[in-house]
Amino acid sequence: MLTSALDAEKIESKQEERTANVHRLDSLNLLIFTTLLVVVVLTIWVFKRRNFRYIHETCLALIYGFIIGAILRHTSTTNTKSSVLKMNDTTFPKNPVPNWVSFEDQNMSAIYLYAFQGPYQKDTVHLEEQKAMFNSEIFFNIILPPIIFHAGYSMKRKNFFRNLGAILMFALVGTTIACLSTGIMVYGSVRAFSSLRSFFSFTDSLYFGAIISATDPVTVLAIFSDLHVDVDLYAIIFGESILNDAVCIVLANSIEKYVAGAILDQFDRALMLKSLGNFFVVFLGSFGIGSGMGCLTALMTKFTYIRDFPLLETTLFVLMSYSTFLASEAAGLTGIVAVLFCGIFQAHYTYNNLSTESKQRTRDLFELFNFLAENFIFIYIGITLFTFPSQKWDIRFIILSIMAIALARTLCIVLLSFILNLARKNPISWQWQMMLIFSGLRGAFAFALAIRNVSTHARSLMYTTTSVIVIITVIFNGTLVAPVMKLLKIRTNVREEAEPTPSIHRYRMMENNNNNRDRRTSDEVALLSNDEIDDDTTITIDARHDSSKYSKDERKQESKTWLLKKWSHFDKIFMKPLLTHSSPPLTATLPVCLLPITKLLTTKEQRTLHRNDNFSPNITSSIISSDDSILNNHQGVPTLELIDIDNVDSYSQSNTLINTDKNGDVTARFTASSSSSSSAAQIL
């Protein structure tokens, strides 16, 4: 009895010790990342102060990670040599492979439990180094969703939808072409090397094509945003790279499913069709969940008046957005696509229902998450290049792959631009095409797809190659984007059009103004000279922007496609009135026979607003309704002059619309009030 208690104590303290060790190691690892993030933040600050724009923050994070990884690699003398019990396979059942192995200890009346970690290739893995510093589950469940959601939430939807045709073409068709052509090229060249040929099958090549075709939206776009590049080019590159990721993950999954189905290295047409079907089901399903959850959140925030409690409101918003991702993943679809469209819908509908405080909070929150997650990933990519155990270097394969992806990207951009230019009013110039090719750098997403599975030779090779390609393209293309743009004479310093949404850039600018104003009162002008010059230029651009308004609106009208017009109309008469507190309510936009239902779906605010619109059709009331977010952006008095500029904008815009629109679609309900057209102009 006493010995049993003693044994128990022994087990207990051993377990305690083990837990403590694991915990300390985890803390230390996290501390390394946190410290690196602090260093990145400080470096960015120094760069911003010195107006040094050539190296982007993600590039910085990558380089720091790289350095620390190299140091860790060469200093870590694995003192705590972990003990491995090697068993022969005579007793090992292969079908199915057991999830647990347990050793019963008769004396200590305990069970020692071992969990399955996965199969490893004999010559790639060094068991001693197998410290799982980070697993892909955390990456996919925690780090990635906020980045993608933020992209959707802060997206300039107006420009995005205006170029939807080109974006979908590049993202859907282009990525598929890139995936296939990269796969074929890689497979073709792999045949030449006997050392690779043995384990690199055609499906492996295709899979590699899928993961390496995911271009990165982070780095280039941050630079584009800094340079104020032409909005249409910006929209195309942004839209392509963001949808691209979604397409690649679905492609990769389809190929995996195909492989799982057809273990043999032969073509099977039925299976391939099934994979293709799977592709569309997954894509549309994810879109459905994403937009559905977005609409649900909008309905919740519209009808519950939860906005009286901003904390609860923000929490609800965050939770609903995150559960979109989870629901989609749990249903076997892709959370990335779902969360992207959820972000777009949240920005388009829910955002308008939020309280002033929650608008601010959600924007700030996702901006912060995005920043942290982005830099974390790039630090991680840098560190793992040296420290990850399942590396498999093959310099020929890396060179081949780089050539293949460059060729594939050139091919599909040139080909698709040619097709698009047949229909586009403002064709994609060769400079833009060059820029599209050049900005196709690989980033976090390709890396994440590659690290998910490194169980075989082929996969380890893919992982190492992807890491190297990510690092090369981020450093090389990321740094050279600005000079190349100058070389191609692509115009920069273009101000985006006003957008009644969580446009972070605009908000930041105003924040700076506020800060500077505070500063001037405390005689701190000297230290801030750089920033002030910056601000002044943006403000003057903003003012000039007003005069070039006409031509832009015309161009906008022209490029609106039929589908887009239909959707815009539907959005105005049904979606917006249903999901937000916007001005012409459902009672006014839908047929009278539906009145009992539409009355139920109309809030007091809407009725009041609508009544005001009808009785006194003046500009101010419409500004309260549609420019709500812009007004709220200002947070008080200091930026009054910006409000004025916006008002002029939306006013002239609405006039232009009435003048140029001959289609009748948009003017369907113009009897309501002349000012309601300004809210229509704000829709896209």
Add this chain to the structure above:
Amino acid sequence: MLTSALDAEKIESKQEERTANVHRLDSLNLLIFTTLLVVVVLTIWVFKRRNFRYIHETCLALIYGFIIGAILRHTSTTNTKSSVLKMNDTTFPKNPVPNWVSFEDQNMSAIYLYAFQGPYQKDTVHLEEQKAMFNSEIFFNIILPPIIFHAGYSMKRKNFFRNLGAILMFALVGTTIACLSTGIMVYGSVRAFSSLRSFFSFTDSLYFGAIISATDPVTVLAIFSDLHVDVDLYAIIFGESILNDAVCIVLANSIEKYVAGAILDQFDRALMLKSLGNFFVVFLGSFGIGSGMGCLTALMTKFTYIRDFPLLETTLFVLMSYSTFLASEAAGLTGIVAVLFCGIFQAHYTYNNLSTESKQRTRDLFELFNFLAENFIFIYIGITLFTFPSQKWDIRFIILSIMAIALARTLCIVLLSFILNLARKNPISWQWQMMLIFSGLRGAFAFALAIRNVSTHARSLMYTTTSVIVIITVIFNGTLVAPVMKLLKIRTNVREEAEPTPSIHRYRMMENNNNNRDRRTSDEVALLSNDEIDDDTTITIDARHDSSKYSKDERKQESKTWLLKKWSHFDKIFMKPLLTHSSPPLTATLPVCLLPITKLLTTKEQRTLHRNDNFSPNITSSIISSDDSILNNHQGVPTLELIDIDNVDSYSQSNTLINTDKNGDVTARFTASSSSSSSAAQIL
């Protein structure tokens, strides 16, 4: 060669499948939690709308978790029966237990790797249920730090420091007494049951005493805050419960270390002294890291002007706070203590250096994190009661433990209150003592300590018992706090004194005012009647508070201890001028011989402010310096009348100080300006 490729493909797709399954399960689990959180948020909203205050949100979360846990328990038919390979222990080396077990497969040239999961008692564990839904690592590294940091960051420091004597007495001495007496009582009663006696040693009893003595700051305090209970009582209960947790974790670690040292169940005086020494080293070390990192952040934000970029500033703030936790854990100290004091220092110093936007952002962010983390934990406690595999029920033990903790708490509160009352000017009345006893409910922290290690019989029993005690006390005590308070005639509806810090409650109130004002413009009064009545009452209390100012200040002066006065002085002449932009700079407060150094540490703002103070000693300039945060709280124009009230407060306060202070300590540098005394009054 072909077969090898085929094998590789097989491994690959099997691993793929496994990853996908794990991922889907993870997503589903997280989705359950997220959905429950959404339901909790919506229920809270309904309760707030209906002004239903009797059930607190944590209690709600617990009950929901409980229900879902029960449903999951009875519906989940473990379809995917995980396969376990049972090995005999003949080949198993016990010293050391290997970390990995590998099976080499000759045909497939692969290694199947298994990782050590821990020893389990034969009869408690059901391997099939061993889905690690959540591990304590995540809890300790991710969920807990924001809660504790938030507690420190939003703490009412003035009241806290005023009652520091009582708080430290209850937290340090009281908790140790409670731990020992609970342990002894439990051990004594366990002796009576032969079934328990065999495996429940004295050190187990002590360990149980340590984990079950951690009282919960969350539930009771939220209720106290809603009821506006007397500030001193509030401060004592808050301070005790928050430091309590820290003491308990250190105690538990010390006992563990002791156990690890003395495997035999015998007393060893040297080891015990060592454990005691360990206790103080850990406590002071953690305090040092926490306050050090807080000061470092203050210095960084003071001298870098990173506040021109609010996003970077907020990120830096968050990262530094989090790395405090990690650094402390990595050093083998307790991150909880470190992060608590880091929070206090950040609020006291760094907060004053932040930009208006970052002040807002950090407050919002940690409020949200805290809310999510809190509710997540309580949902988790509820769910695991039914679904966690290592449960060991013993109803006698549970009843015994409840009696023991009730007795132990009564003992130490009554005893220590008696001792404290010998020295206190305003003694702790018996009503307060009753309230202190009654509000000692157990929560997230006790649960977290218990779930860390369930490797033995004794630990499993502790875990189950702790879960049950947490659930009972949260539901029972949490719900009855308000009625008991009424019964004891403890005065409620007392407004706290103005505090120049991130006092979230105050801020929320103003936010409500803002909202209501916005609302009134859109004729939405009818729906909000409840809230408005609430707000009006608080505002009138705020106004009354002004008239009762004198007596309060006097009381405050009296209760200031010698140590506190010394610290307050040091804070005013050295810490504040060094770490923030506050008004009398180091050049004025430190001896002239240090001028070269102090000049370097003084910012332009400080020099300007100081010059203004000297040349025109008017009230307004001092308000800008010391009441900076209050001004910033207001975010513009709408709450001007509140600013006025605060100004009157600080003015009358400063006068009182000058009149009543005869000690000479605080008046040391009054030559600087008469108004600087108002900032001295704000320090604590």
